[in-house]
Every structure is written in C-alpha cells, then in structure tokens.
Amino acid sequence: MHIAPLSPHDPTELGGYELLGRIGHGGMGQVYLGESPGGEPAAVKVIKPSVVDSDTRLRFAQEVEILKTIWGARIAALLDADPEADQPWLATEYIEGLDLSRHVASHGPLPSLLAASLGATLAEGLATVHKQGLLHRDLKPANVLLGPNGPKIIDFGLAVFAESSVSLTAPNTVVGTPSCMPPEQANGEKPLTPAVDVYALGAVLLFAASGHLPYQAANIHVLFHQVTDPETSPDLSGAPDELVPLLTSMLAHQAQDRPALDDVVQQCRAVIEAQGFKVAQARRRLTSHTATPTPILDDLLPMTGAPTVPMAPTGMPDDGAASAVPSGDPGTESTLVLPPGGPEPTPTLIDHPVPDPEPRGAAGQAVATGPEPAAEPIPAPSATPAPGPPVKGRSRRSRHSVQARITAQRLREVYAAGATF
Incomplete structure (x- = not known):
C-alpha cells in the first residue's frame, strides 16, 4: 500500500491517534495511517472541512452506526469514531x-x-x-x-x-x-x-x-x-x-x-x-x-538510539x-x-x-490413466x-523523541508537494 507523507496542513493527531501518513482519499474524505497510544495501527478516515455539513455528518454517522453493527473475519473492524467532532473521523482496523x-x-x-x-x-x-x-x-x-x-x-x-x-x-x-x-x-x-x-x-x-x-x-x-x-x-x-x-x-x-x-x-x-x-x-x-x-x-519515522x-x-x-x-x-x-x-x-x-x-470411469469402474497433468x-x-x-x-521508533519530530516535519515539507494525493 502506498503511503505518502503528511502535508504541512494535515493534522498530526485525531482522537488520540497519531497520524503518520496518507493512505488514500476520495471526494469527501482523506484516509490516514494512524497509531493508537498503545501502538495499534489504524486507518483513520476524516471528512474534509470543505464538505462538512449537516447531510455529510448524517451520512457519516450512519456509516459509523453500520460499522458498529457489522462483524466478521472478512470485515475491517471499527476501532473508534467521533462523527460529532469538528472534523468527523472514524478509525478502522489497518490491513497492510x-x-x-x-x-x-x-x-x-x-x-x-x-x-x-x-x-x-x-x-x-x-x-x-x-x-x-x-x-x-x-x-x-x-x-x-x-x-x-x-x-x-x-x-x-x-x-x-x-x-x-x-x-x-x-x-x-x-x-x-x-x-x-x-x-x-x-x-x-x-x-x-x-x-x-x-x-x-x-x-x-x-x-x-x-x-x-x-x-x-x-x-x-x-x-x-x-x-x-x-x-x-x-x-x-x-x-x-x-x-x-x-x-x-x-x-x-x-x-x-x-x-x-x-x-x-x-x-x-x-x-x-x-x-x-x-x-x-x-x-x-x-x-x-x-x-x-x-x-x-x-x-x-526512523528509529533513534536503539x-x-x-x-x-x-x-x-x-x-x-x-x-x-x-x-x-x-x-x-x-x-x-x-x-x-x-x-x-x-x-x-x-x-x-x-x-x-483410484480414478473411476463413467460407470464407476477403475480406469487406466496416463501421466497426471x-x-x-x-x-x-x-x-x-x-x-x-x-x-x-x-522499539519500532521513538514516538516522542525530538529527533523523530524534526524528521517527520522535514518529510512533510520536502515530499508533500510531490504526494499523489
């Protein structure tokens, strides 16, 4: 999965999830790779500020309620959500x-x-x-x-x-x-x-x-x-x-x-x-x-001082x-x-x-076979x-080190202009 660095205008945290990069987007929202305080990766979907209105919030709230209802091994599970936030968001299981x-x-x-x-x-x-x-x-x-x-x-x-x-x-x-x-x-x-x-x-x-x-x-x-x-x-x-x-x-x-x-x-x-x-x-x-x-x-984010x-x-x-x-x-x-x-x-x-x-013929009797295809x-x-x-x-990376934060900021500034979304 392609992950683009955050741009300088992207949030760095939502609902306790630290946002690490962009993994997708659509007409109404942006999807980020996030990480919970305990290190659990998540796909964090955020509604774009430019399209947040009452109808969008209603549809987003419906999506959250449906995800609460759904369960199953083949469904990406809902982790958390806040459709009433200034920037409505939901977090689901991240599939790498x-x-x-x-x-x-x-x-x-x-x-x-x-x-x-x-x-x-x-x-x-x-x-x-x-x-x-x-x-x-x-x-x-x-x-x-x-x-x-x-x-x-x-x-x-x-x-x-x-x-x-x-x-x-x-x-x-x-x-x-x-x-x-x-x-x-x-x-x-x-x-x-x-x-x-x-x-x-x-x-x-x-x-x-x-x-x-x-x-x-x-x-x-x-x-x-x-x-x-x-x-x-x-x-x-x-x-x-x-x-x-x-x-x-x-x-x-x-x-x-x-x-x-x-x-x-x-x-x-x-x-x-x-x-x-x-x-x-x-x-x-x-x-x-x-x-x-x-x-x-x-x-x-690179590991430092391992x-x-x-x-x-x-x-x-x-x-x-x-x-x-x-x-x-x-x-x-x-x-x-x-x-x-x-x-x-x-x-x-x-x-x-x-x-x-023991291969069988149409009538059920054993039949001779050639080399198996x-x-x-x-x-x-x-x-x-x-x-x-x-x-x-x-550790996979030093979450709160100064060097990591500086590196993340440089990534955003250098590569944001060339991001695909």
Whole structure:
C-alpha cells in the first residue's frame, strides 16, 4: 500500500491517534495511517472541512452506526469514531497490503484457482453482512484489501439496511461505482435486495480473473446505458472457461436470475476441487500470492538510539527469555518486522493437489490413466533473505523523541508537494 507523507496542513493527531501518513482519499474524505497510544495501527478516515455539513455528518454517522453493527473475519473492524467532532473521523482496523485493483495492475490477473478462492472467501464474508440485515452496495476491486491474513472488505459508506426504501441520497441521484453497479441500482430502484452485492461480487471476480470490469466506457452516460440495457451483455473476455458459467449467472441483468451467495461459495469450491485442491489449500495459496508485508510503519519515522543486546550463540537474545520467531507463514503474525515479501514459505504436502487414489470411469469402474497433468502453475512469493535475529528492547521508533519530530516535519515539507494525493 502506498503511503505518502503528511502535508504541512494535515493534522498530526485525531482522537488520540497519531497520524503518520496518507493512505488514500476520495471526494469527501482523506484516509490516514494512524497509531493508537498503545501502538495499534489504524486507518483513520476524516471528512474534509470543505464538505462538512449537516447531510455529510448524517451520512457519516450512519456509516459509523453500520460499522458498529457489522462483524466478521472478512470485515475491517471499527476501532473508534467521533462523527460529532469538528472534523468527523472514524478509525478502522489497518490491513497492510494492496487492494485488489492495485494488485491486478501490478501483478496481472489471478489464476482461476486463486480467483475461485477469492470468490468463495468474499461471498462468505458478504453472507455474514447480509445475515446482519445489511447490504454493502459499493463492492469494487478498490474495496477489497489483500492482507497478510487474507482478503477483507472495507468502506461501508454506502451500506444500507436491507428491505429499506429510506435513503439519504437526494431524489433522482444514484450513488455507487457504475462499472460494478447492477442495473436495478443504476436505475435507482428501491428497495434493493442482496442480489446487488452478488452482481458487484461477480464484477470483482471478473476483474480479478481477467483484469477488466463487465462494462467499460469513457463517457459516464454511455456506461450507465450499457449497464441498464438488457440487450448489452457484460464483457467476459479473458475470463477462464471454468469461471464463465458462474460469472454469467452472477452478472445476470435480472436480480432474480442471480445465484444466492451460498451457491456462489459452492460453485467456487467446485472450480477449486476440479483442479485437485482442497478449499483451505487454495486459500493459503491465495494469501501467499497476494500478501505483501512491508515494514511501512518503521519507514515513516526512523528509529533513534536503539540499544544493542549481546547475542547468544543460538542467535537469540542472551537473557533467557523467549522471543517470537517468524514462522514463514504469511498468515501468522510475528513480533519481528520482516523484509519486504517475507521469507519463502516452506512447501508442505498439504499445499499440493490431492489426487484421486483410484480414478473411476463413467460407470464407476477403475480406469487406466496416463501421466497426471500438471496443476495450474501458481506464482510463488519471491524469495528474500531471512530476517536478522530479534533484538531485545528495540522499539519500532521513538514516538516522542525530538529527533523523530524534526524528521517527520522535514518529510512533510520536502515530499508533500510531490504526494499523489
């Protein structure tokens, strides 16, 4: 994830969170990387002063209340918020990694095995949201973060309660991302149903597997026409053949023709198992392929005066205390800061396809088989040097040192002008 230094005009603290840099922005707000007094990283979303009015506050307060309601392993959790502050803000769990849009732009589309794993994971996450009586309404590649513990869904700013015809949207206006928006949402129909998120998930999976969305146009009016025209089919070019039937049904023009999320999970499982893998194996491969842990927090402010500790011959601190050691599994947390990419995971038998011990013919009898075809190649994480041994007493940075503050101020002044947002 790209982090730009704070500008001289940015706040340095909100609600007790120290702000370290910019990680995103939109028409209404700015998102900062923050840190709690106890060192917990957070994504701190702030409404821009230029757009703070009663309607904005009401919508922001609704987002906060919805985030309080939502729970689930695939949802970025709410940490704290104050919609009544002079600058309304909320803090959510920080997921260190690229969003799906940037990952595909940098590394290309996902192989079908990994795209199916992503589909099963996100469908299960959305089903949890729907069970709580909510709709996301704005699922898109940029709202799927690929973290070290798997993908997570973010940004519930447009979320609404299902079966509700009440909206904060002004009459005759449509909010959302047109390229991932189902026809009924683009037409402004109320109330919306869970099928809107099924359609958006289909658009996300198409993008993950092919690198493009179902409809594309330079003109927003042309794009809306494509989305709402029942005679214009979504562009599924480049999608793997084994995913085309599922994508076709998820992107159906009529909401009632789309599958339920439980069916999406089962069809994704079928694609995974047809390639000789178990679902859990595919999930691990997806995380290994997409997770990009980097010592971002340490780069923002340098460590000063870090003490050294005599090391025992084993490479561990010579104090008799146990220290955390990285496991090599990108889904496992460690107290050590790893170099970019992390260590190469050690291959295990569980990460290989599970062959049928006795292939059967159509009538159930055993059949002779030739050489087993190779499984679809999955890019492995790039190898990096192993991290050095942990050092006792080494803090990630000196929070309150004068030198750190001076360095931070220089970063803001020197690089703010060249920041991308």
